[in-house]
Amino acid sequence: MNYIYGINAVAEALKARGRTFSWVGVAKERHDLRLKHVVDECRRQGVAVRVLPRAELDELAGNNAHQGVVAVTSAKQYNNLEDVVAAKRGEHSLLVVLDGIEDPHNLGAILRTADAAGADGVVIPERRAAGVTATVTKASAGASEHLPIAKVTNSARTLEELKAQNLWMVGLDERGTQSYDSLDYNMDCAIVLGAEGKGLHDLVARKCDFLVSIPMLGKVPSLNVSVAAGVMLYEIVRQRRKKSA
Numbered sequence: 001m002n003y004i005y006g007i008n009a010v011a012e013a014l015k016a017r018g019r020t021f022s023w024v025g026v027a028k029e030r031h032d033l034r035l036k037h038v039v040d041e042c043r044r045q046g047v048a049v050r051v052l053p054r055a056e057l058d059e060l061a062g063n064n065a066h067q068g069v070v071a072v073t074s075a076k077q078y079n080n081l082e083d084v085v086a087a088k089r090g091e092h093s094l095l096v097v098l099d100g101i102e103d104p105h106n107l108g109a110i111l112r113t114a115d116a117a118g119a120d121g122v123v124i125p126e127r128r129a130a131g132v133t134a135t136v137t138k139a140s141a142g143a144s145e146h147l148p149i150a151k152v153t154n155s156a157r158t159l160e161e162l163k164a165q166n167l168w169m170v171g172l173d174e175r176g177t178q179s180y181d182s183l184d185y186n187m188d189c190a191i192v193l194g195a196e197g198k199g200l201h202d203l204v205a206r207k208c209d210f211l212v213s214i215p216m217l218g219k220v221p222s223l224n225v226s227v228a229a230g231v232m233l234y235e236i237v238r239q240r241r242k243k244s245a
Helices: 007-014 034-043 054-061 080-086 105-116 134-139 155-164 202-207 225-244
Strands: 004-005 020-025 048-052 069-073 096-099 121-125 149-152 168-173 187-196 210-213
Touching: 004 007, 004 020, 004 054, 004 080, 004 134, 007 034, 007 069, 007 134, 020 034, 020 054, 034 048, 048 054, 069 096, 069 168, 080 121, 080 149, 096 105, 096 155, 105 121, 105 225, 121 134, 121 155, 134 187, 134 225, 149 155, 155 168, 168 202, 168 225, 187 225
Parallel strands: 020 048, 096 121, 096 187, 121 149, 168 187, 168 210
Antiparallel strands: 004 069, 020 069
């Protein structure tokens, strides 16, 4: 069985109805409104609730960051790439393609921002990269339960497939000579983000139509990848809202 934990993660998973819940464990020491909302939703959906000592929840979650809630669920169901492309929400497509993000907290933060910025979906590699684990689900505040997420075997080939469907590939990399905010994002596009400390693989970078960078005005050479994703995504939001206004 799989576990997810944290108030927001469990609440959003219940809301999204993308998983099968065996039962939800709640800490007997916790009595507050946020927890009550989770318990009420479980009862509405016919999900069993078990009141457990916090130490037992620690053991189930593998840590003490569960906020008094641990759910036993089915595994995260990933989407096909075609489903992610078809999940277009607005006038222009917006996908996030991740080239080997390994830190689950970074992946969770990116998923949370991608959902908030209205991205259609996220693409992650099958190997040498973080998948949607309990840690990722919690770090995403449950956004992972709502976003279409595809797992692919080859990131470079995936970019070619997306380009064949008339999406432009915009790679964010410190080697990019064009500033991220000089590009017009009023087009069907995917932003491509590289791994922590490594950036984009050379082959992936060569498959991008544009390579852009974020100007660094201080002493450090780069931003954390989840922060960089937020900068990029909200520049796209800004441009598209300005055009629609």
